[in-house]
Amino acid sequence: MKIALLQTDILHPEFRDQYQGYGLMFQQLFARAGLTLHSEIFSVIEGVYPEHPEAFDALLVTGSKADAFSDEPWVLTLADYLRARHAAGQKLIGICFGHQLLAHALGGKAERAEGGWGVGVMDYEWRNQPAWLKASAPAFKLICSHRDQVTRLPQGASLLAANAFCPHAAFHIGDTVLAFQGHPEFTPDYGQALLKKRWDDIGTERADRAMASYRQDHDGLMVARVMADFIRH
Numbered sequence: 001m002k003i004a005l006l007q008t009d010i011l012h013p014e015f016r017d018q019y020q021g022y023g024l025m026f027q028q029l030f031a032r033a034g035l036t037l038h039s040e041i042f043s044v045i046e047g048v049y050p051e052h053p054e055a056f057d058a059l060l061v062t063g064s065k066a067d068a069f070s071d072e073p074w075v076l077t078l079a080d081y082l083r084a085r086h087a088a089g090q091k092l093i094g095i096c097f098g099h100q101l102l103a104h105a106l107g108g109k110a111e112r113a114e115g116g117w118g119v120g121v122m123d124y125e126w127r128n129q130p131a132w133l134k135a136s137a138p139a140f141k142l143i144c145s146h147r148d149q150v151t152r153l154p155q156g157a158s159l160l161a162a163n164a165f166c167p168h169a170a171f172h173i174g175d176t177v178l179a180f181q182g183h184p185e186f187t188p189d190y191g192q193a194l195l196k197k198r199w200d201d202i203g204t205e206r207a208d209r210a211m212a213s214y215r216q217d218h219d220g221l222m223v224a225r226v227m228a229d230f231i232r233h
Contacts, residue, residue: 001037001231004056006044008064008078008097012197015190022062025185033224037231044078058091058231061098063183067148068100068110079105092177093227096146099179103171106154113149115165117202119195120144120210121218122182124161124169132175132233133160133226140219142182143191145198149181178230184220 005023010016019025023041030037040056042048045064053059061082066075082105086092094102100110125139140161150168153159157177161170170180183191192214199207 001058001228002056003037003039003231004050004053004059005039005041006049006059006061006078006098007041008045008062008066008101010043010045014197015193019190022064022185025187025190026060026062029185029220029224030228033221033228035224035228037228044081045074047074047077049081053085053090054088056090058093059085060093060227061095061101062185063096063098063145066097068097068104069148075101082106086176089176091175091231093230094177094179095185096144096181096183097148099170099181100148100150102177102179103150103152103154103157103168106157106173106177108150108154108157109152110148110150113147113166117147117198117206118144118149118165118181119146119198119202119206120191120213121216122163122165122213124163124166124182126161127159130158130160130172130175132229134229135222135226140222141216142180142184142220142223143186143188143218144182145186145191145194146181147201150179172230175230175233178227180223182223184223184227186220188214188218 007023104110
């Protein structure tokens with residue numbers, strides 16, 4: 001399998017030496033999950049796109065500090081690009097910002113969450129079981145760090161996972177679009193570092209609870225395998 005990683009952020013300067021970028025985090029995730037696939041990173045925030053997108057089995061849109069509903073030129077360009085690739089029938093995967101942008105670009109809606117920041121390790125329940133979803137447990141955990149949410153799914157989309165805080169935590173459109181609000185690629189150390197960076201914005205009480213949630217394991221490896229099964233199907 002070949003996957004294009006559309007990188008939509010440049011990390012905070014204090015994180016770059018250790019973590020480099022979200023594209024690399026996905027490559028490391030796939031390696032830890034034992035997945036045999038070829039991936040290439042394209043910094044779409046800097047205007048770099050695959051020359052031949054059809055050569056890839058899927059395109060994956062990473063997380064970002066940006067708002068999926070913003071009018072920043074690069075965000076609008078990426079939204080147009082994703083609509084075109086969706087119309088061409090290409091498989092698309094979105095994580096966090098990518099999840100929100102796919103929903104927003106394809107006719108749904110993303111906006112500031114009324115409940116504020118979602119941070120730490122959260123529990124989600126599966127809400128349906130398409131043919132490519134081989135999850136055996138009824139629920140899973142992912143690291144999250146977001147203050148925006150999908151508030152309306154695109155037409156034709158099916159809810160895949162949810163919790164009380166995030167009612168549209170994952171969705172799919174047939175066999176061509178798959179999106180998760182949580183971060184399978186985050187490691188606990190990066191999640192905690194980002195939490196500390198945003199502590200004042202999040203608020204001490206919520207940030208304390210989020211930090212305590214990192215005592216739990218998360219299911220990033222399982223979600224990576226779900227994404228691989230989705231691409232293969």
